[in-house]
Amino acid sequence: MKVTIKEVAQQANVSPSTVSRVLKDSHMISQATKDKVNEIINQLGYHPNEIARSLANQSSQTLGLVMPASVEDNFVNPFFTQFLLGVTQYLEVHDYSLLLSSAKNEEDELNQISRAINSKRVDGIILLTVREKDNNINYLLENNYPFVVVGTPAEKEKMLWVDNDNKKAMREVTENLILSGHKRIAFLGGSQKLQVTKSRLIGYKETLKKYGLEVDRNLILEVQFSEEEGYRATNDLLKKVKDIDAIITTDDLIAYGSMRAVKDNGYLIPQDISVTGFNNTILAQYLSPSLTSVEINAIELGCQAAKILLNHINDNKLKNNFHIVDTKLMMRDSTK
Amino acid sequence: MKVTIKEVAQQANVSPSTVSRVLKDSHMISQATKDKVNEIINQLGYHPNEIARSLANQSSQTLGLVMPASVEDNFVNPFFTQFLLGVTQYLEVHDYSLLLSSAKNEEDELNQISRAINSKRVDGIILLTVREKDNNINYLLENNYPFVVVGTPAEKEKMLWVDNDNKKAMREVTENLILSGHKRIAFLGGSQKLQVTKSRLIGYKETLKKYGLEVDRNLILEVQFSEEEGYRATNDLLKKVKDIDAIITTDDLIAYGSMRAVKDNGYLIPQDISVTGFNNTILAQYLSPSLTSVEINAIELGCQAAKILLNHINDNKLKNNFHIVDTKLMMRDSTK
DNA sequence: CTGAAAGCGCTTACAG
DNA sequence: CTGAAAGCGCTTACAG
Numbered sequence: 120m121k122v123t124i125k126e127v128a129q130q131a132n133v134s135p136s137t138v139s140r141v142l143k144d145s146h147m148i149s150q151a152t153k154d155k156v157n158e159i160i161n162q163l164g165y166h167p168n169e170i171a172r173s174l175a176n177q178s179s180q181t182l183g184l185v186m187p188a189s190v191e192d193n194f195v196n197p198f199f200t201q202f203l204l205g206v207t208q209y210l211e212v213h214d215y216s217l218l219l220s221s222a223k224n225e226e227d228e229l230n231q232i233s234r235a236i237n238s239k240r241v242d243g244i245i246l247l248t249v250r251e252k253d254n255n256i257n258y259l260l261e262n263n264y265p266f267v268v269v270g271t272p273a274e275k276e277k278m279l280w281v282d283n284d285n286k287k288a289m290r291e292v293t294e295n296l297i298l299s300g301h302k303r304i305a306f307l308g309g310s311q312k313l314q315v316t317k318s319r320l321i322g323y324k325e326t327l328k329k330y331g332l333e334v335d336r337n338l339i340l341e342v343q344f345s346e347e348e349g350y351r352a353t354n355d356l357l358k359k360v361k362d363i364d365a366i367i368t369t370d371d372l373i374a375y376g377s378m379r380a381v382k383d384n385g386y387l388i389p390q391d392i393s394v395t396g397f398n399n400t401i402l403a404q405y406l407s408p409s410l411t412s413v414e415i416n417a418i419e420l421g422c423q424a425a426k427i428l429l430n431h432i433n434d435n436k437l438k439n440n441f442h443i444v445d446t447k448l449m450m451r452d453s454t455k
Numbered sequence: 456m457k458v459t460i461k462e463v464a465q466q467a468n469v470s471p472s473t474v475s476r477v478l479k480d481s482h483m484i485s486q487a488t489k490d491k492v493n494e495i496i497n498q499l500g501y502h503p504n505e506i507a508r509s510l511a512n513q514s515s516q517t518l519g520l521v522m523p524a525s526v527e528d529n530f531v532n533p534f535f536t537q538f539l540l541g542v543t544q545y546l547e548v549h550d551y552s553l554l555l556s557s558a559k560n561e562e563d564e565l566n567q568i569s570r571a572i573n574s575k576r577v578d579g580i581i582l583l584t585v586r587e588k589d590n591n592i593n594y595l596l597e598n599n600y601p602f603v604v605v606g607t608p609a610e611k612e613k614m615l616w617v618d619n620d621n622k623k624a625m626r627e628v629t630e631n632l633i634l635s636g637h638k639r640i641a642f643l644g645g646s647q648k649l650q651v652t653k654s655r656l657i658g659y660k661e662t663l664k665k666y667g668l669e670v671d672r673n674l675i676l677e678v679q680f681s682e683e684e685g686y687r688a689t690n691d692l693l694k695k696v697k698d699i700d701a702i703i704t705t706d707d708l709i710a711y712g713s714m715r716a717v718k719d720n721g722y723l724i725p726q727d728i729s730v731t732g733f734n735n736t737i738l739a740q741y742l743s744p745s746l747t748s749v750e751i752n753a754i755e756l757g758c759q760a761a762k763i764l765l766n767h768i769n770d771n772k773l774k775n776n777f778h779i780v781d782t783k784l785m786m787r788d789s790t791k
Numbered sequence: 792c793t794g795a796a797a798g799c800g801c802t803t804a805c806a807g
Numbered sequence: 808c809t810g811a812a813a814g815c816g817c818t819t820a821c822a823g
Contacts, residue, residue, distance in 0.1 A: 123800060134810045139802060149808060166573035170515060171800035173506045174815050181554075186543065190536055197532045204522060207557035211567075216576065218517075219555045221543035231547075237502035239816095240552065346741070375741060405682070405711060405738060459816060470794045475818060485792060507816035510799050575800095 122165045131159040183241035185231040186221040187248050198417045205421025229254050243428045267428040271314045281423045281442045285315055288413045288446040289322030292367055292395050297330045301365040305338040308369045342373055349376025357384045371396035371403050374410055389455040399449050408452035419444045458499045467495040519577035521567040522557040523584050534753045541757020565590050579764045603764040607650045617759045617778045621651055624749045624782040625658030628703055628731050633666045637701040641674040644705045678709055685712025693720045707732035707739050710746055729790040744788035755780045
């Protein structure tokens with residue numbers, strides 16, 4: 120029934136050591152022996168017990184990933200799934216597995232992480248968020264445990280990370296608007312404490328300057344990630360400032376609220392005011408007008424996160440401790 | 456650095472066997488010894504190596520789940536994430552883990568499954584789809600390997616499964632429409648070869664009959680799951696049949712296309728024609744009018760799938776081999 | 792109530 | 808090029 124290395128060894132008239140070496144295609148085994156053993160392996164349908172291997176090798180060949188509590192959010196969702204896809208696809212090729220757990224809340228994440236680590240079930244951790252004062256990161260750093268984060272950490276040198284090219288993404292959006300004639304471009308971003316917002320804001324400002332446009336503080340707003348907030352902020356803005364001809368947002372949901380406010384104020388999209396989103400969610404293509412948005416390559420992010428962590432685990436001489444993934448601007452009808 | 460059961464044993468002046476027994480809170484150990492050992496365990500920060508445990512116990516305490524190729528579909532996405540959440544939450548409580556992999560295509564799913572099984576990394580498999588002639592199911596059945604499927608299989612008795620109460624969901628939708636005065640209710644469902652469509656259709660027909668309404672074959676259509684198909688089918692329907700006052704669809708995306716067609720044909724929603732969706736995706740709440748839809752409890756499905764499989768693995772005397780999860784009708788503005 | 796020993800299924804340093 | 812032996816870190820039947 121259950122066939123082990125011993126069985127194979129017996130049938131092939133060699134020792135288990137030899138079978139083990141055949142399995143890893145060791146150069147110290149003759150081709151004849153390899154052939155003989157491999158035949159028996161196929162014949163018996165033998166597959167190594169990876170648990171036993173892990174124990175002997177002191178390596179689980181597995182990475183751990185904790186679903187952040189925020190994953191319940193519908194908009195984090197697609198990103199998350201795509202990211203997982205990227206991770207698992209990369210890992211499979213490199214004969215690694217992914218252990219998944221979920222956190223009930225922010226504090227629980229640390230439990231999950233330490234549980235995975237302490238039980239020796241994983242060789243490294245993939246973190247999906249970077250917080251301002253991040254307990255998870257501190258813990259992993261203190262314990263000198265291999266991990267990679269998604270997002271740009273404050274201390275970029277001290278850890279592995281992957282991120283979107285947020286600056287470039289916003290340069291692209293802004294430049295596009297400018298080149299099609301927009302001059303008074305508002306920016307509705309998230310909290311400016313967040314690295315992601317900072318980067319995007321830089322891209323926006325840089326591009327304005329590049330084209331000799333004024334950076335007007337009145338056009339830059341901090342907004343929560345919701346439709347309602349997008350509406351409210353845009354509504355306020357349009358009442359105060361009269362000559363706006365484009366609104367950049369950092370989320371499709373904000374953009375959606377923003378579009379509603381634009382219409383309610385009697386403007387046409389995109390004739391009077393263009394609006395852009397971010398994340399290229401399902402909403403973007405089905406809104407009317409359809410929403411120009413920035414697509415994040417979540418699969419690639421997942422793939423690169425896995426790659427950089429695996430490289431680190433298996434070499435420890437990391438040439439690159441980070442990787443930046445390009446975004447893609449999806450032009451639709453909400454911009455002229 | 457790395458503390459093992461041996462270390463703990465030495466420090467506590469007992470044998471490793473005793474520490475092992477303390478760990479599982481065996482009744483054959485004196486309280487005094489337990490206290491002593493537990494103190495050392497805490498002091499040393501000892502955590503059992505789960506890999507070693509797995510090997511000794513011949514059980515990985517892990518379930519496997521393969522992301523189906525279709526998960527890239529934006530609309531499968533949220534379901535998938537929520538489902539994962541349910542699974543991981545249940546497993547955590549029961550000290551199980553989840554091993555995740557992804558399939559490049561339909562055939563690859565079987566590879567992933569057999570890889571997980573053969574390597575002894577998982578004690579059971581969660582399947583997210585049921586196909587008409589399902590290789591994965593056949594393989595698992597043949598090898599007598601524990602697994603659970605999401606969806607209602609053809610041979611309900613031969614395996615573990617969880618599903619939504621599709622019949623009841625459609626009864627609810629249909630009844631609601633009838634009670635608010637609708638008499639000519641169309642049904643746009645997926646392929647009628649699929650069990651899920653069959654169940655929903657039964658719920659629809661039963662309810663019509665219950666209220667003495669005619670089941671008109673002209674009002675029942677098979678549609679692909681896309682906005683375009685929803686539009687096309689509805690458009691055709693409205694040209695042919697003039698007195699329709701409600702359209703039930705089995706997906707929000709179909710519903711969206713349907714709504715567009717209704718409007719294009721000069722009808723008002725919901726005054727002239729009500730429209731309902733299914734899956735309660737993010738679209739439903741942001742369409743205008745907002746879409747009445749059926750919410751699937753994906754978290755609960757995940758939880759129950761994990762539960763039923765774990766019960767089976769640990770008892771083998773399964774009382775219930777399936778579990779049906781209720782859906783929830785979300786009333787919005789697309790129905791009167 | 793506790794311990795010594797064997798075993799889970801591998802790997803690998805050592806010896807030949 | 809190959810094998811015997813020890814070890815990875817646990818568990819548990821057996822003996823006391």
